[in-house]
Amino acid sequence: MYKSMYVAASGALASRVKLDTIANNLANVNTPGFKNDKLVFESYLNKQATQAGGVSSAKNQGQAYMRQAEYVAPAEQYTDFSQGPLRVTDSPLDVALQGDGFIAVSTFEGERYTRNGTMQVGPNGELVTSAGNVVISDTNEPIYVNYGFVTIDEDGNVWVRGGSGVGHFDGKLSTGVFGENAGRIKLVDFPKPYGLVKEGSGLFRASDPNEARAPEGLKVVQGHLEGSNVNMIR
Template identity: 30%
Template sequence: MLKSLYSGVSGMKGFQTKLDVIGNNVANVNTVGFKKSRVLFQDILNQNISGATSPTAQTGGINPMQIGLGTKIGSIDTLHTPGSPMTTNVGTDLAIDGDAFFVLSPASGIGGYDLENMPTYLTKAGNFTRDANGYLVNANGYFVTGVVEDTNNPGEYLKLRIKIDEDTVADKKFVSYSIDTQGNINVVNEDGKSGKLAFNGTDYYLEENGDSPNIISLGTAIVPNPAGLKKVGNTMFEVTGNAVNTVGAEPEIGRIRDINGGQINSGVLEMSNVDLTEEFTEMIVAQRGFQANSRTITTSDSILEEIVNLKR
């Protein structure tokens, strides 16, 4: 049986996968925070017809002779290049100008540092809102993780939910708020008093001391290898052992200024990094590659037909 039949089949399968990836990229061209993927191919095993020989005093060297046996998917990479910014002028729409990710978590209880032992998901999609209880959440209801300094362990952070509702110490409602470039939440209460949102372990309150360790900042994270993150849907990523170099490890989570993650821009969203021109070009390449491999199969079939008909 001709090896070209199987080589053609492997090529068609590979280009089918490439078209699947391209189709997903194009479908998410307007998805906030989406990161596109690409397919890279590798050759499969080669059949050795003859090996290489070294030069001698009497003869020169001979190169090896090999027949390739087709192709396979080498990798499907996620490209974490920046997406284009889109201005929305909505205060809770956030974009990170840098390498950091926003941190999202479900919650197990009410109050306290209830995100400490919860799963962590990373995202570049900063289209956040406040729910009915005043908590900052994403479109799927996951809580945006905030951090405060751990006074018992300098340099460490405690994770908590961000509640922008009222100063429970002074019993005053917050009437307005904004998020600055460092991820701090600036609030104004009903008496016109302004400061930063803080948490003392039991209460959310307005803190006038700008250096207080109780000030809440949006938690952000940096991973050494963003391509090692696993997509889990809803424009979120799950940390893997190849993203942080340790199986089951958490990424470094902290204030964006302390982890050198860039800065946070409010009223802006980071859109998809999909380039339609590039995707359509790759689609043409994939289509032509699929057609060429199908022609290989057709030609091989014609040769086999001639062989079968030799006895007629």
């Protein structure tokens, strides 16, 4: 009796975890850059009954098998990092990532990584995410645009025309066809992205930041956002 209750409880718990995961995925179906979570379950037998004594006949073997209890439990939860669809926003501060990689941002807890390219100008004229985290350059500095006209190329270089106070980067600015280069967005990738820790608000934490490397084939698309990769049909 108790064994059947434990089996039922394990199934109910597994269903609860699955429903919670699905609910979180659906809640973020419209969140830019969101990566959906998936679950893997495993089942196992409680063989205590058969190990208690020897089985001497086919009849006893059948009875012993019937006394075994099959439990189910979540074995692993992982993040699906497949590409999401790109949609046009026409906002010069929106960027979508096309390919494998992440945007590096500075938070109170340290460096984090995101695929959500919704950006805005912070109180000091720097690029920040919609959550207020500072978008950092490949030299680990803020990128000051100071309300100027911003162009971001496919390599993540931020060019500024007009505005005021771009002198934040005196001696470090270069001039090109799009204006002055205020810095290059720090873009990183990881050899094992499934090892990243999902923290919420579209942020990921690396258990070993030293594993960060320059991405290969990653393109930054200005005026676009990457949609979530949640598939509502499956």
